[in-house]
Amino acid sequence: MQTRQDIFDHLRDVVVELFEVEPEAVRPEARLYEDLDIDSIDAADLMVSLRKYTGRKIYPEDFKSVRTVGDVVEAVHSLLQP
Amino acid sequence: MRSDHPLARDPATAADTPERSPPRIHGPFARGWQLFATALSFGVFGLGGLCFAVFVAPLLKLTCGPARRRRLAQRIIHHSLRVFVALMCRLGLISYRIVGLEALRLPGQVIIANHPSLIDVVFLISFLPEADCVVKHELLRNPFTRGALRTAGYLSNRSSEALLKHGVARLRAGHSIIVFPEGTRSSDSQPLHFQRGYANLALYAEAPVRPVEIRCTPTALTKGAPWYRIPPQRIDFFFRVRPAIASTTFRGNLARATAARRLTRHLESCYQRWLADGTRTTPSPPGNDAARR
Numbered sequence: 001m002q003t004r005q006d007i008f009d010h011l012r013d014v015v016v017e018l019f020e021v022e023p024e025a026v027r028p029e030a031r032l033y034e035d036l037d038i039d040s041i042d043a044a045d046l047m048v049s050l051r052k053y054t055g056r057k058i059y060p061e062d063f064k065s066v067r068t069v070g071d072v073v074e075a076v077h078s079l080l081q082p
Numbered sequence: 083m084r085s086d087h088p089l090a091r092d093p094a095t096a097a098d099t100p101e102r103s104p105p106r107i108h109g110p111f112a113r114g115w116q117l118f119a120t121a122l123s124f125g126v127f128g129l130g131g132l133c134f135a136v137f138v139a140p141l142l143k144l145t146c147g148p149a150r151r152r153r154l155a156q157r158i159i160h161h162s163l164r165v166f167v168a169l170m171c172r173l174g175l176i177s178y179r180i181v182g183l184e185a186l187r188l189p190g191q192v193i194i195a196n197h198p199s200l201i202d203v204v205f206l207i208s209f210l211p212e213a214d215c216v217v218k219h220e221l222l223r224n225p226f227t228r229g230a231l232r233t234a235g236y237l238s239n240r241s242s243e244a245l246l247k248h249g250v251a252r253l254r255a256g257h258s259i260i261v262f263p264e265g266t267r268s269s270d271s272q273p274l275h276f277q278r279g280y281a282n283l284a285l286y287a288e289a290p291v292r293p294v295e296i297r298c299t300p301t302a303l304t305k306g307a308p309w310y311r312i313p314p315q316r317i318d319f320f321f322r323v324r325p326a327i328a329s330t331t332f333r334g335n336l337a338r339a340t341a342a343r344r345l346t347r348h349l350e351s352c353y354q355r356w357l358a359d360g361t362r363t364t365p366s367p368p369g370n371d372a373a374r375r
């Protein structure tokens with residue numbers, strides 16, 4: 001069972017690796033599009049990576065209202081609740 | 083004067099050659115003519131779009147399947163816009179030159195360009211007998227453009243998923259796709275910034291990216307400017323088709339998203355360099371430039 005911190009750490013690694021974002025810029029309050037330059041194509045790639053990480057099916061609807069890194073962590077965390 | 087021009091025989095480039103500086107239009111009468119001719123051009127464009135929607139689109143729908151319909155519609159749009167560009171040249175509103183037309187017409191390329199004016203895409207389509215375009219979603223709803231653009235199967239910028247899916251299929255079938263990566267018309271006050279849809283498209287399809295540099299002198303038909311606020315002189319367009327970039331060389335072992343960023347950074351810096359070369363805003367003399375293509 002992953003904690004929020006585990007999810008955040010994984011997310012930061014992915015974002016840094018795939019999208020060449022500085023690690024320090026990946027903070028819970030950072031906005032995906034405005035601050036980290038993650039566009040809709042990147043978001044689709046990110047979902048693929050999160051699907052592998054969680055082993056769960058992820059539906060775009062679950063991420064509709066996601067704006068910040070913290071939102072993603074929260075959405076993934078709630079997905080993993082039994 | 084035109085006989086030594088390597089492209090002189092190609093009708094698409096046979097516009098009148100711009101002189102060193104565009105002639106100013108003097109006097110209230112001449113200014114009135116310019117405004118009238120501009121209004122006429124816009125009117126012809128709108129009327130053409132409506133005619134397509136009312137007559138051509140239904141006819142194509144009745145007579146051929148989707149793929150052939152797209153191809154025919156694109157060809158009709160290409161020829162119509164060639165006539166339209168020729169009309170604006172004859173009216174003395176604009177002139178243009180292009181360097182590297184043959185390279186632009188190679189198949190299966192992602193063609194990108196900076197976007198200084200409203201009519202950049204009109205020119206690019208007039209240069210390309212068959213090409214797909216990525217267009218702003220609103221244009222697929224606009225009554226003057228909807229009929230033609232939908233029948234031609236131009237791709238909407240609204241859904242990146244659909245854009246990638248259809249775009250990659252078209253590229254693999256050997257069609258070229260025109261994209262303005264800035265997503266909107268260029269702004270003089272903002273540094274050039276590209277979105278990455280075109281890069282992802284090229285990387286997915288392993289297609290080359292063909293950059294076109296567009297210069298518009300003087301600045302005209304920019305974003306937010308009404309049509310009648312045109313400078314009192316002829317508007318000279320210059321198109322330089324730059325060498326293609328193999329998207330695969332940026333890929334290596336990188337994830338596509340990473341490669342798209344590097345490709346985009348590279349192209350942004352290329353465009354900044356090309357456009358900063360302000361000494362040649364209206365490149366001249368014509369012969370030398372054409373020879374360098």
